[in-house]
Amino acid sequence: MSSESTEVWAGWYRDRQGAEAVSIAAHERQLRTCIRGVEYEGATFAALRAVGGERLLSSCVLEWDIPLPVHTAGAVQRATLSCLLTLGEPRPGGFLDRSDLNLTLHYGGAAYESGVASGDFEEAFGRIREQLPPGAELGALAAVGA
Numbered sequence: 001m002s003s004e005s006t007e008v009w010a011g012w013y014r015d016r017q018g019a020e021a022v023s024i025a026a027h028e029r030q031l032r033t034c035i036r037g038v039e040y041e042g043a044t045f046a047a048l049r050a051v052g053g054e055r056l057l058s059s060c061v062l063e064w065d066i067p068l069p070v071h072t073a074g075a076v077q078r079a080t081l082s083c084l085l086t087l088g089e090p091r092p093g094g095f096l097d098r099s100d101l102n103l104t105l106h107y108g109g110a111a112y113e114s115g116v117a118s119g120d121f122e123e124a125f126g127r128i129r130e131q132l133p134p135g136a137e138l139g140a141l142a143a144v145g146a
Contacts, residue, residue, distance in 0.1 A: 045062070
């Protein structure tokens, strides 16, 4: 995948006002989504801000799935990485009181979970990589560094 490609994932946004389907786009290590007519973007999921404003995405849950290849013994198999992100309340200084990320890889009839990571996608993804059977390697997520 080139650095110019964009990945788009379907998902759900939930907050106190209800739920809605969303799409999340990742392009050149930037994330972007539109929620209730407001465009958000940022370098990480926990840093999504309204475009042209200071409003930080907060007090909500985002869920989405990412299709991933798994390489084993010269073959490529399909897997799905299910992502659940809980964003807490905004705090002074432009931070959230919490950002909890849980990843689950569905592959080969098993589920591999990251456990809760404090919003760090790479850390959570690494936890899953460590659990895979010997010889199994996850394909890269080129556009995500969230």
